[in-house]
Amino acid sequence: MDTISIAPTDRSPLVEFDFSQGRFRLEGESYPENSASFFAPLLAALRAFLESDDTRPVSFDLAMTYFNSSSAKALMNMFQMLEDAGARGREVVVNWHFHPDDDTMEEFGEDFGLDFENAAFRMRPTPKT
Amino acid sequence: MATWAESYNEYRDWLTGQGIIFSFTGYLSEDMLTTLGNALKKSMALSETNANVAKRVFSVFVEQVQNIIRYSSDRIAGTEPPTEMSGGMVTVGVDDDRFFVVCGNVVDAARAEPLRERLTHLARLDKDQLKAYYREKLREPPEEESQGASIGLIEIARRSSEPISFDIVWLDPEHNQAFFCIKAFI
Known part of the structure; x- marks a missing residue:
């Protein structure tokens, strides 16, 4: 699968999905005009990758600074896919980077982390976020 | 009699006040x-607003404006290029050191009552209950339109320092349409 690289805009995050390395990144702000159409191709590509015969470990780094409620829904869908892949035996690590002073992103990380049992979800306070 | 510029100045003074x-x-x-x-x-x-406060204000603002854009009954549209705009008002201010965001738009009667019920329900929930409710809504399968509004409203309630205020002004004697107004203090 080809790498997906999308530059950040005022309203959408940086996206870097490197399937050959099993490395994924989402960074910045997310409140796209239409979050369903922004995230749908990303979710589809991630699903195809996780459901393929590929067994490489997956590492997913998020460094979000703000997202709206419809983007939260897309993130949740992504996390469910990653957890399901973990349950099927895939090695999956999700790193949730946030600025140590950012209460909202820290709380969202704690919330999302509750859903992971088979994939690892790590809180990463990162001053440069 | 006030000149037109004086009238606008009064309007400006009122807003500033x-x-x-x-x-x-x-x-x-x-x-x-x-x-x-x-x-x-x-x-x-x-x-020099505190960064966490600024983020909460911004989040409330985005959800409120997107609610107007999606759900206002007062809309205008053009075909070339395809454009659609939604009528409403949005106001951001500071009262006694607290930010507030006010939004209002016209809704049909059928929308007004469910919206009132949702906001009344949200007003009864504390912070932990709002968090749990948000999580529950995130897990729901792709939503129908009305539920789409509610997750945005829960986000507004979570970022607010007191229950969301709301009020309705009926625009016609038959109560077909209402001006629905929401005020959130951060």
């Missing part, structure tokens, strides 16, 4: 959300 940072009334679209959102961020940065 209410602590208004900016107020927009008219037709809104997503590109205006970008512009107004950036203006709001800049103004909060210039007034």
Whole structure:
């Protein structure tokens, strides 16, 4: 699968999905005009990758600074896919980077982390976020 | 009799007296959300607003404006290029050191009652209950339109320091349409 690289805009995050390395990144702000159409191709590509015969470990780094409620829904869908892949035996690590002073992103990380049992979800306070 | 410029000055004075940072009334679209959102961020940065507070204000602002864009009954549309704009008003201000965001738009009677019920329900929930409710809504399968509004409303309630205030002004004697107004203090 080809790498997906999308530059950040005022309203959408940086996206870097490197399937050959099993490395994924989402960074910045997310409140796209239409979050369903922004995230749908990303979710589809991630699903195809996780459901393929590929067994490489997956590492997913998020460094979000703000997202709206419809983007939260897309993130949740992504996390469910990653957890399901973990349950099927895939090695999956999700790193949730946030600025140590950012209460909202820290709380969202704690919330999302509750859903992971088979994939690892790590809180990463990162001053440069 | 006041001159027209005096009238506008009174209007400006009134807004300033209410602590208004900016107020927009008219037709809104997503590109205006970008512009107004950036203006709001800049103004909060210039007034050295605490970063966590600024993020909460911004979040409430985005959800409120997107609710107007999606759910206002007062809309205008063009075909070439395809455009649609939604009528409403959005006001951001500071009252006694607390930010507030007020939004209002016209809704049909059928929308008004469910919206009132949802806001009444949210007003009874504490912070932990709001968090749990948000999680529950996130897990629901792709939603129908009305539920789409509620997750945005839960986000507004979570970022607010007191229950969301709301009120309805009926626009016609038959109660077919209402001006629905929401005020959130951060």
